[in-house]
Amino acid sequence: MLGSLPSFARLVAELSKLPGIGGKTATRLAFHLLRRSDADVEALATALVEMKRNLSFCRRCFNISEGEFCRICSDMGRDDSCLCVVQEPQDLIAIERSHGYRGRYHVLHGVLSPLNGVGPEDLKIAQLFERLKTEEVAEVLLATSFTIEGEATALYLSRLLKEVGIKVTRPAHGIPLGSDLEYIDSATVQLAIDSRREL
Amino acid sequence: MLGSLPSFARLVAELSKLPGIGGKTATRLAFHLLRRSDADVEALATALVEMKRNLSFCRRCFNISEGEFCRICSDMGRDDSCLCVVQEPQDLIAIERSHGYRGRYHVLHGVLSPLNGVGPEDLKIAQLFERLKTEEVAEVLLATSFTIEGEATALYLSRLLKEVGIKVTRPAHGIPLGSDLEYIDSATVQLAIDSRREL
Numbered sequence: 001m002l003g004s005l006p007s008f009a010r011l012v013a014e015l016s017k018l019p020g021i022g023g024k025t026a027t028r029l030a031f032h033l034l035r036r037s038d039a040d041v042e043a044l045a046t047a048l049v050e051m052k053r054n055l056s057f058c059r060r061c062f063n064i065s066e067g068e069f070c071r072i073c074s075d076m077g078r079d080d081s082c083l084c085v086v087q088e089p090q091d092l093i094a095i096e097r098s099h100g101y102r103g104r105y106h107v108l109h110g111v112l113s114p115l116n117g118v119g120p121e122d123l124k125i126a127q128l129f130e131r132l133k134t135e136e137v138a139e140v141l142l143a144t145s146f147t148i149e150g151e152a153t154a155l156y157l158s159r160l161l162k163e164v165g166i167k168v169t170r171p172a173h174g175i176p177l178g179s180d181l182e183y184i185d186s187a188t189v190q191l192a193i194d195s196r197r198e199l
Numbered sequence: 200m201l202g203s204l205p206s207f208a209r210l211v212a213e214l215s216k217l218p219g220i221g222g223k224t225a226t227r228l229a230f231h232l233l234r235r236s237d238a239d240v241e242a243l244a245t246a247l248v249e250m251k252r253n254l255s256f257c258r259r260c261f262n263i264s265e266g267e268f269c270r271i272c273s274d275m276g277r278d279d280s281c282l283c284v285v286q287e288p289q290d291l292i293a294i295e296r297s298h299g300y301r302g303r304y305h306v307l308h309g310v311l312s313p314l315n316g317v318g319p320e321d322l323k324i325a326q327l328f329e330r331l332k333t334e335e336v337a338e339v340l341l342a343t344s345f346t347i348e349g350e351a352t353a354l355y356l357s358r359l360l361k362e363v364g365i366k367v368t369r370p371a372h373g374i375p376l377g378s379d380l381e382y383i384d385s386a387t388v389q390l391a392i393d394s395r396r397e398l
Contacts, residue, residue, distance in 0.1 A: 004270035005263060007253040011246040017239070019231050025219070031289060032218050033247065034254060034263065040216070041251045045244040047210040048232065052240045054206040055233060064204060064233065071203035090230060 008034070060131070062107040062124050064089045072096075072105055079103040081138040085128065085157065087111055087145055095143065103141070106131065111144055111153040125157070132164060139167040146173070207233070259330070261306040261323050263288045271295075271304055278302040280337040284327065284356065286310055286344055294342065302340070305330065310343055310352040324356070331363065338366040345372070 008030060015026035033041050057063065058070035065071070072078060072092075082103030086092050092105050108123045120126075131137070140161050144150035158168040173191040175184055184192075207229060214225035232240055256262065257269035264270070271277060271291075281302030285291050291304050307322045319325075330336070339360050343349035357367040372390040374383055383391075 005254065005265055007246070007250045007265065008263065011250040014243040014246040017243075018228055020224070020227075027289070028219075029217055030250065031287070033250065038251050041247050044213040044216075045247040047206070047213040048240050048244040048247075050206045051210040051229065051232065052237050055204065064207065066204055066206065088230070090226070 057107075061105045062109060062127070063092055063105060080136055082141060083128075083131070083135075083137045083139070084141040084143050086143050087150065087153075091143060091145075101141075103139075104135075108144070108153070111147075111149040112156055113149050120156070123153075128157075129160070129164070132161075132166065137166060139169060141169045141171070143171055256306075260304045261308060261326070262291055262304060279335055281340060282327075282330070282334075282336045282338070283340040283342050285342050286349065286352075290342060290344075300340075302338075303334075307343070307352070310346075310348040311355055312348050319355070322352075327356075328359070328363075331360075331365065336365060338368060340368045340370070342370055 011030045011033070012023070012026045015021055015029050016023055018026075021029070033044075054066050055064055056066075058065040058073055059068050060073045061070060063070040063072060065073075067074075079102050082101075083106055084092075084095065084101060084103055085106045085108060086095065087108055087110065089107055092107060095101050095105075106124065106128050108125065108128075110118055110123050112118060112120065112123070132140075140157075142154040142157055144153045144157075154170055158170075161168045172195065173188065174195065175181065175188065175192045181189065210229045210232070211222070211225045214220055214228050215222055217225075220228070232243075253265050254263055255265075257264040257272050258267050259272045260269060262269040262271060264272075266273075278301050281300075282305055283291075283294065283300060283302055284305045284307060285294065286307055286309065288306055291306060294300050294304075305323065305327050307324065307327075309317055309322050311317060311319065311322070331339075339356075341353040341356055343352045343356075353369055357369075360367045371394060372387065373394065374380065374387065374391045380388065
């Protein structure tokens with residue numbers, strides 16, 4: 001049936017390439033778009049092309065940016081002495097949203113993953129050490145994910161960083177705010193008790 | 200953070216308008232698209248615009264079509280004496296996929312839904328009766344959904360169709376193939392037993 005509708009079939013095929021969107025969802029989205037006005041669909045198409053045209057990565061920290069340098073690197077009010085290393089730009093956004101950090105960032109664009117063939121040369125690690133040569137950084141906060149690969153990447157980086165004499169930190173483990181002990185995994189509970197604080 | 204990336208924020212906003220896609224999924228999709236090649240994103244944008252440009256509805260049956268008349272209406276080999284009334288083009292595709300029907304179609308583009316303000320004048324009902332005046336139709340197969348609104352629409356149409364002396368049918372209820380009686384709702388089981396066949 002869709003064979004007689006090449007432009008519909010092509011849209012379904014393109015939408016199916018998006019992560020988490022299979023053939024059925026893609027068909028449903030295509031039918032939805034068919035019912036939307038020309039202007040609405042045009043707006044989505046333009047947003048796609050404009051995003052690709054305007055966005056690139058910051059030359060200094062590899063955060064996403066609309067210019068040569070990102071908003072954080074261009075901000076003179078940030079603390080130059082602390083550098084937070086994150087996995088993806090999404091993680092940077094999450095930390096910014098918390099308003100808990102005023103230093104600079106460095107985005108690795110991945111984690112070490114030997115099984116998937118991702119080695120140190122595939123991440124922005126050389127660029128991190130280049131920065132440390134010219135910037136006055138006293139502390140590197142390693143905020144890669146708390147997964148096996150994220151922990152391994154943090155461990156790898158912490159060794160290299162200690163060799164060049166830089167203080168290395170990692171965000172604390174513990175019980176998330178507003179959560180019920182009953183529903184927290186026992187490894188996290190154990191870590192939270194190990195790192196208990198005196199009130 | 201996204202405030203400093205207007206073209207990224209705009210893409211997230213446009214993607215969030217799609218059904219079943221909230222802010223978080225839209226952000227995830229936008230980050231995915233950011234990593235895809237320019238050509239890939241361009242292909243999706245082009246597919247969107249081309250689909251809107253090329254697709255319209257068949258002048259006769261209101262199925263989606265790339266020309267004035269859809270593939271089925273243009274097919275001389277179909278049985279003109281039977282007309283299958285469906286809710287949406289998706290339903291027509293599902294019936295075609297079954298290879299169980301060789302007649303023509305009429306797409307209503309909705310069902311009667313007084314609560315949502317959808318009356319007979321909002322559907323392609325007048326156009327259906329126009330067709331019946333000029334086409335030699337012996338039977339109308341009402342294949343609207345088996346929901347309350349779909350059943351009500353079928354009932355409404357069957358009354359009008361019987362008045363003009365046309366045979367009206369509806370697909371049979373029963374147990375779907377390959378299913379376990381245990382997991383079928385009891386109303387369906389009851390209908391299947393009521394319409395039992397002698398072997």
